[in-house]
Amino acid sequence: MSIRHQAIHLFSIDLHGKFHLCQSIGWYLHYDDELLLARHGEAESDWIQMKRQRTNSDFYVRPAVSANIPDCNNINSSSMYSSFQQIVLSRLYRMAVSENDGGVALIQFYRNFNVYAGLKLWRMQLLSESKLLIKMVPESAIMSQPSDMSNQFAIFIILNLHTYVIEKLFDNSNEEVVKMFTKCADVLRGSPQDGSKWYSSTCSNNAAAKKILKKQLFTWSCAKHGSVSEAVKRLAVDLPRAPQSSIESPYFDLSLFSYDDKLVNAIDRPRTTPDILKFYSRQTGELAFKIDPNPAPVSSYRRNDIGLPRRCVVSLISHPIYPLIITKLQSAMRSPVVNFHVYKANTM
Template sequence: MMNYLLTPMIWQVTEGRYFLSGIKQRLLSFIFRKTWDEAADPTLRVQHLKMKFYCYFQDYVDLIMWKVQFLDRHHLLIKFGSVDGGVSRGTDQHAAFFAVYNMETTEIVAFYQNSADELYSLFELFSDHFHAPSRNSLHGNFITSHSNNVHALDQLLTLKNKANCYSQFVKKMMTSLPFTCQSQSPSPYFDLSLFRYDDKLISSTDRHRHATEHPIKFISRRQPNILKFKIKPGSEAGAQDVRPKRISSFLFHPYLPFALSIQQTFMQPTVVNIHFWRR
């Protein structure tokens, strides 16, 4: 019965145009079976298939891979989305889906939309499992996240409670998945158990931010209101820089007190500053 319902639809889509890839066949089969199992009554089952599977069948067929990440040696986390969303900067405005794929059995073992509460709960409780640190680097095991640090969790829950729309908040959080390899610094200076800092200006995540002329302060967590050190990413000449659209990024050593800040301005040379601890 299941093959009879699914096969004509695939044949109709692929005939005269293209064949579906093996992983796309697996994905469609998983969605079909998941929808099939939602209802035991035959009449309700047919209605569910019409509303949740056949109605969106072409949308599922048109999905492309946006990004892929290793979860472990056997499983991949694959992010699917539309072609338009793949070339757009604001990917959180487009529908996206996440699939967990077992490479050994060639099976899809889980499938979520980017607004699914179950996926967000996994992200909130088991964030470290979405990272696959290198076996050759012990420093990668000490990256601060809301799964292993109570202060990071407090920050996440604050954003969650302030959100006007929960589904939009979930979509925004899911834009970070799958994590890019080496995108987060294991530097102890980003450990929220040791320091407080403005995460809008700097954080362990490697990405471009709007530059600031004000020093970025690192406040001791154990000694409240005690400034331990500060980083000035702007010009060391002391003159006020009024150039527009200046962005900066930071690169910290995994454990030594050494960092680079890179400032980029449109139609201007890139400026690199070296920051190190000086007693």
């Protein structure tokens, strides 16, 4: 898919494993959009022919709109805005007009029109069967480093898939990002909707997780050159989030245990330290158990730190329901160390 001509395709999978195209969001939204543009092209051609006959001139210049009607087989030759871009720009215009600020927002819209028109589809995630979360960023942000994404402009769109109406639109510095993160945390994390029990602690279902989020936002806002809007931008970098990147385990249930969130988090990211992970009981505050990625051999009473290089990576592989965690310690010039951690009495 090219960066300029983008489209979102929604597929359904039947019982036989076959994919069926349900919807396409891009150049056309409604089923009759292509027919409407074709009729407009025919009417425009008839009007041009009639105009030439009346003026008897071959120097008539066709309007740019009629010359750029997109062909579904040759979209690359078109310079028109897609149907999705049209509804996004229209929504931004209506938002600017509705502001009671003496026309300042409308002036800003015209000034930044080229930026809005150049936004590209970056990420998307289903919030429900009828709502789709879409993130759009400038083309320069797509090629930038992940560490610079918080400095880039981005907008979030919640699109109704049945009516193709934009229900919400806000940028990555808006407080709506925090509201969406807390309200839709379970959906963004990919928690099952069939009622099955997963031990996922999110801002939507756990007070401790909500407290950790507030603490993180406060830390970002109080950092050097920090502010509330900068903290919101850093939170918006990972949204929409890939559900498969979340770690699900009973050990990470914040209603049962507390732990150092700098060493352990719910996102599947390799850690660069082989420190022992300590879990404390949420009720008593006492040490419940420990997980050592580099435990001592059976015949020894010391940790196996001999020959362990400074730069090593530890990955956690957990079972979503049963108390089982697999740790994998990798380093250069050394075979990986894999350990299975299963709960037994009061030890790991």
